[in-house]
Amino acid sequence: MTVVAAPENAVPARSTPRRARRRGVRPLVLNLVAVALGIGVWSLLSAIGVQGLPGPVTVADRAGELIADGTLAEDVLASLRRVLIGFALGTALAVPVGFLMGWYATARGLLEPYIQFFRTIPPLAIIPLAIVLLGIGEVPKVFVIFLAAFLSSVVAAFQGVVDVDRTLINAARVLGASDRTIFAKVVVPASTPFILVGMRIGLGSAWATLVAAELIAAQEGLGYRMQQAQLYYDLPTIFVGLITIGVLGLLMDRLLLLADRRLTSWQERR
Amino acid sequence: MIPKITFRDVVRTFPVKGGTFTALDGVSLDIADEEFVTVVGPSGCGKSTLLGMAAGLDEPTGGEVLVDGAPVTGPGPERGVIFQQYALFPWLTVRRNVEFGLRLADLPAEERRTRAQRAIDLVGLTDFADALPKTLSGGMKQRCAIARAYAVDPTVLLMDEPFGALDALTRVQLQDQLLDTWSQDRRTVLFITHDVDEAVYLARRVVVMAARPGRIHKIVDVDLPYPRTEEIRLSPEFSRIRNEVWHSVYHQSPAAV
Numbered sequence: 463m464t465v466v467a468a469p470e471n472a473v474p475a476r477s478t479p480r481r482a483r484r485r486g487v488r489p490l491v492l493n494l495v496a497v498a499l500g501i502g503v504w505s506l507l508s509a510i511g512v513q514g515l516p517g518p519v520t521v522a523d524r525a526g527e528l529i530a531d532g533t534l535a536e537d538v539l540a541s542l543r544r545v546l547i548g549f550a551l552g553t554a555l556a557v558p559v560g561f562l563m564g565w566y567a568t569a570r571g572l573l574e575p576y577i578q579f580f581r582t583i584p585p586l587a588i589i590p591l592a593i594v595l596l597g598i599g600e601v602p603k604v605f606v607i608f609l610a611a612f613l614s615s616v617v618a619a620f621q622g623v624v625d626v627d628r629t630l631i632n633a634a635r636v637l638g639a640s641d642r643t644i645f646a647k648v649v650v651p652a653s654t655p656f657i658l659v660g661m662r663i664g665l666g667s668a669w670a671t672l673v674a675a676e677l678i679a680a681q682e683g684l685g686y687r688m689q690q691a692q693l694y695y696d697l698p699t700i701f702v703g704l705i706t707i708g709v710l711g712l713l714m715d716r717l718l719l720l721a722d723r724r725l726t727s728w729q730e731r732r
Numbered sequence: 733m734i735p736k737i738t739f740r741d742v743v744r745t746f747p748v749k750g751g752t753f754t755a756l757d758g759v760s761l762d763i764a765d766e767e768f769v770t771v772v773g774p775s776g777c778g779k780s781t782l783l784g785m786a787a788g789l790d791e792p793t794g795g796e797v798l799v800d801g802a803p804v805t806g807p808g809p810e811r812g813v814i815f816q817q818y819a820l821f822p823w824l825t826v827r828r829n830v831e832f833g834l835r836l837a838d839l840p841a842e843e844r845r846t847r848a849q850r851a852i853d854l855v856g857l858t859d860f861a862d863a864l865p866k867t868l869s870g871g872m873k874q875r876c877a878i879a880r881a882y883a884v885d886p887t888v889l890l891m892d893e894p895f896g897a898l899d900a901l902t903r904v905q906l907q908d909q910l911l912d913t914w915s916q917d918r919r920t921v922l923f924i925t926h927d928v929d930e931a932v933y934l935a936r937r938v939v940v941m942a943a944r945p946g947r948i949h950k951i952v953d954v955d956l957p958y959p960r961t962e963e964i965r966l967s968p969e970f971s972r973i974r975n976e977v978w979h980s981v982y983h984q985s986p987a988a989v
Contacts, residue, residue, distance in 0.1 A: 527984075543883070618872070622910070627817075627819075629819040630814050630819055630821060632789055632807075632813070632815070632818035633813070633815060633820075633821075633877075634821075634832070635789065635807045636787055636788070636789070636807040636808075636809075636811065636813040637809060637812075637836060637880070637884060638807070638808060638809035638832035638833060638836045638837065638884070639830055639836055643836060644781050646830075648821065651821070651823045652823075654823075726823075727820065727821040728822045728824075728864050728865075728866060729866070730866040
């Protein structure tokens with residue numbers, strides 16, 4: 463910025479590059495050091511013979527086998543498909559429902575008791591009911607994931623609408639905007655940051671529900687593979703499953719974070 | 733001639749726990765076309781409530797508010813409002829913010845661009861037309877908000893403590909700029925402020941309000957010529973009027989503590 467700014471703006475502007483550098487490089491190095499240390503501790507623990515714990519090399523070998531025979535890819539695809547379908551349906555419904563609740567007091571009054579009630583029930587507790595009502599196919603698995611994603615993101619969408627700055631709404635109104643325009647041009651963009659946070663939380667819940675959902679008579683999937691491995695005391699496979707779930711979850715979260723940064727780069731961040 | 737804005741016996745009460753709070757009690761005021769009127773008073777005197785009713789964002793409990801002789805029934809593009817908190821859409825660039833009202837008016841793209849550009853040039857933001865609000869200083873944000881209001885060509889400008897959040901230097905600059913803009917393109921202005929100097933410097937008439945209940949305490953004519961300059965700001969005549977307004981703001985009858 464070249465123009466004379468108000469004094470209060472000068473301070474953050476000057477400190478930004480320094481802070482960005484510190485945020486960019488040093489934590490990354492620290493993160494890598496932490497990962498290396500973790501793997502070190504893990505090797506050490508398995509080397510000194512903690513009961514049954516496989517070392518990183520054994521797990522890597524097992525991963526190599528599972529990749530080579532295509533099992534891992536199949537499982538990953540099966541699990542990803544469930545998570546993504548459940549998550550997509552969950553957030554696709556959460557956004558309009560959240561908006562409805564935020565915008566119309568009537569909708570809020572009607573829907574809120576249900577949302578709040580079902581939020582207190584862990585989606586996993588729905589599994590027995592889902593099996594009885596929906597059978598043992600893909601539907602109950604996806605449904606449970608959908609429920610988890612929906613319930614955790616609907617509140618964020620709702621809060622986003624409620625928290626839209628009244629002055630922005632008034633500013634649009636005095637320029638002649640109708641209620642519909644205000645909703646589309648002000649409420650939706652203003653609540654995007656909230657919705658994206660809700661989607662990240664929703665994705666986390668969807669992913670967290672996956673393994674348990676795959677308890678329902680699955681024939682493939684990371685959760686299924688781990689349960690099979692458990693029967694045969696195959697710890698390396700369980701580790702491969704866990705690490706895959708963790709890495710995939712992290713990747714998807716980063717992708718959403720990236721989308722968040724791009725879509726809401728207009729926000730003033732402190 | 734019909735006054736541009738008329739407040740006639742305006743009463744506004746708000747229900748509060750255990751009774752009602754009277755924000756405005758019988759306010760009557762006529763504002764002529766192209767007149768610049770400032771309203772100054774202690775906090776709680778209902779000056780922002782008054783403006784909100786002219787804007788159509790609030791309704792009187794009693795009495796009536798007329799613009800061009802017709803009762804105000806809601807907001808409208810012929811009345812531009814400028815808020816203290818700028819109220820720019822942070823996801824839109826300066827240009828898109830200024831175009832917001834023009835898009836609502838369904839103007840052809842060509843005319844929309846020309847009018848937005850004219851408004852941006854008018855407030856001196858030409859070089860920042862494609863910047864996002866977060867990169868602007870407070871003063872520039874408020875200039876953008878003024879451009880946005882001017883772009884839709886309102887006949888009335890309602891300004892609610894627009895410079896209240898700015899530092900003293902920027903405030904003086906924006907006062908001059910506003911008067912400059914206004915004298916190039918005259919509108920009826922109702923300007924709320926808590927700054928006595930600002931009230932006198934800008935206005936042809938200063939309305940001093942009293943609090944609890946909110947009412948008009950005194951109206952002071954400012955017989956100083958436009959364009960107002962630094963010379964006028966430092967003149968003894970300005971000081972005299974300023975002192976008069978100051979006294980009626982800060983030494984109101986004891987009932988109005």
